[in-house]
Amino acid sequence: MPAVERQLVSALAHSLHAQNPKIVVISKNAEAIVKSLKEVYPTQVSIEAHSTLVTAESAAHADADGLIIDQAINEILENVDELEKFVKLALKLLKYNGVAIIRQDLSQSKDSKKVAKLTDLFDVYRTEIEGKTTGFAFYSTTEVEDSIHAHQNWLDFIWSLKKSEFEKVEGNTITFRDFLDKTQYTDTGIYAYEWIFGENFISPGGWDENLRVIRRFGDVKAGQLCLDIGVGIGGGARQFAKEFGARVLGVDLSANMLSVALERVQKEKDTRISYAICDALHYNFDENSFDYVFSRDCIQHIPDTAALFKRIFHILKPGGKVLITMYGVGYGTLSEKFKTYVQQRQYYLKNLKEIEQLAKSAGFTNIVTENMTERFKEILGEERARVEDNKAEFLSKFSQKEYDSLVNGWNDKLQYIADDNHNWNCFMAQKPL
Numbered sequence: 328m329p330a331v332e333r334q335l336v337s338a339l340a341h342s343l344h345a346q347n348p349k350i351v352v353i354s355k356n357a358e359a360i361v362k363s364l365k366e367v368y369p370t371q372v373s374i375e376a377h378s379t380l381v382t383a384e385s386a387a388h389a390d391a392d393g394l395i396i397d398q399a400i401n402e403i404l405e406n407v408d409e410l411e412k413f414v415k416l417a418l419k420l421l422k423y424n425g426v427a428i429i430r431q432d433l434s435q436s437k438d439s440k441k442v443a444k445l446t447d448l449f450d451v452y453r454t455e456i457e458g459k460t461t462g463f464a465f466y467s468t469t470e471v472e473d474s475i476h477a478h479q480n481w482l483d484f485i486w487s488l489k490k491s492e493f494e495k496v497e498g499n500t501i502t503f504r505d506f507l508d509k510t511q512y513t514d515t516g517i518y519a520y521e522w523i524f525g526e527n528f529i530s531p532g533g534w535d536e537n538l539r540v541i542r543r544f545g546d547v548k549a550g551q552l553c554l555d556i557g558v559g560i561g562g563g564a565r566q567f568a569k570e571f572g573a574r575v576l577g578v579d580l581s582a583n584m585l586s587v588a589l590e591r592v593q594k595e596k597d598t599r600i601s602y603a604i605c606d607a608l609h610y611n612f613d614e615n616s617f618d619y620v621f622s623r624d625c626i627q628h629i630p631d632t633a634a635l636f637k638r639i640f641h642i643l644k645p646g647g648k649v650l651i652t653m654y655g656v657g658y659g660t661l662s663e664k665f666k667t668y669v670q671q672r673q674y675y676l677k678n679l680k681e682i683e684q685l686a687k688s689a690g691f692t693n694i695v696t697e698n699m700t701e702r703f704k705e706i707l708g709e710e711r712a713r714v715e716d717n718k719a720e721f722l723s724k725f726s727q728k729e730y731d732s733l734v735n736g737w738n739d740k741l742q743y744i745a746d747d748n749h750n751w752n753c754f755m756a757q758k759p760l
């Protein structure tokens with residue numbers, strides 16, 4: 328059975344738990360998908376197959392539990408109105424909590440941001456259906472494995488979405504992903520950060536510091552599997568692959584970040600690396616599947632650290648290791664300015680003692696924690712000097728606004744450190760054998 332169709336069906340089964348499901352398929356290759364569906368749901372599945380979006384319109388209000396749409400939006404990729412109509416149709420075909428799997432190969436698109444734009448549309452589009460504010464709850468944008476390994480194409484995507492009713496949201500950002508992409512991680516923000524942190528990194532110290540951090544694992548071997556949580560524009564994933572020969576799944580919730588990582592891996596063709604846009608707190612990674620879980624300066628964004636640590640424990644192989652660096656809170660009296668900064672960024676900061684306690688509660692052993700704030704201070708000083716000493720070059724690429732924002736931001740962080748408000752923490756631990 329063709330591997331791609333099998334992956335589409337397994338993506339549906341991963342999120343759809345209905346008994347006797349009704350499934351609508353829209354694909355020129357519907358026959359292969361139907362065959363695969365019948366294998367996964369051997370009895371009592373009802374399937375309606377269409378070869379185009381136009382014929383599928385007749386099935387609107389199909390009350391389907393599942394929807395697989397394969398390469399059906401090729402012709403409308405550049406037309407925002409048609410794309411919105413498409414999302415509306417997909418919503419109409421499904422019942423509430425029904426799951427949509429949309430596969431689209433974007434390797435021929437000239438727009439490297441297309442994956443971010445489609446993810447954004449699927450995540451934030453809302454319409455009124457029978458008086459309810461309706462849209463898709465975004466679950467993930469993953470890649471077609473077969474396209475990576477057989478065709479060296481990292482731009483063949485599968486979106487997993489669930490039809491849901493939403494509260495009406497006032498304001499500029501609709502979901503947390505939307506918040507990340509519209510505030511801290513806009514395209515300009517990402518490239519300005521990369522300028523200061525170093526090529527491919529959005530974290531203190533760039534490549535060299537990251538290598539120092541990864542080396543703490545001590546024993547990474549070629550072929551082992553690592554999950555990089557909050558991979559950003561891909562620096563850590565590339566380092567795992569290039570320096571150690573490891574295989575890496577890099578995940579990030581910011582579609583802007585990942586679209587940069589994807590553009591780069593598509594040029595470099597490193598088949599050890601794959602990426603997904605998803606919320607690491609909610610994505611169901613396979614149990615006992617990773618040798619290492621790694622994360623650089625991401626988890627301050629994640630509200631429930633306890634749940635995250637339990638999830639990491641669950642997905643590590645017995646004996647597998649986790650290593651996380653994170654922004655944390657110190658032990659001094661918090662200044663009003665620091666509190667505002669934390670609130671605006673929507674950070675959830677923990678001190679090192681809390682991290683150690685949470686790691687123990689999750690079941691980890693061999694827990695090592697380290698307060699790296701002194702090193703953070705050193706790096707911040709070096710990075711600030713680099714921007715100030717190379718102001719003209721920075722301003723040839725970015726505006727005065729970005730310059731001020733970085734220099735002021737770095738000055739503020741140094742003050743937060745002096746007040747023992749801002750810490751930089753590290754924790755490493757192992758899942759018992």
Ligand code: SAM
Nearest residue numbers: 528529530557558559579580581607623625628
């Ligand atoms: N680790 C990368 C590096 O070292 O260059 C990027 C670090 S950046 C400071 C933090 C990253 O965490 C951002 O790319 C952000 O989008 C991501 N992130 C935030 N919340 C997330 C979540 N719930 N799941 C996955 N990634 C998340």
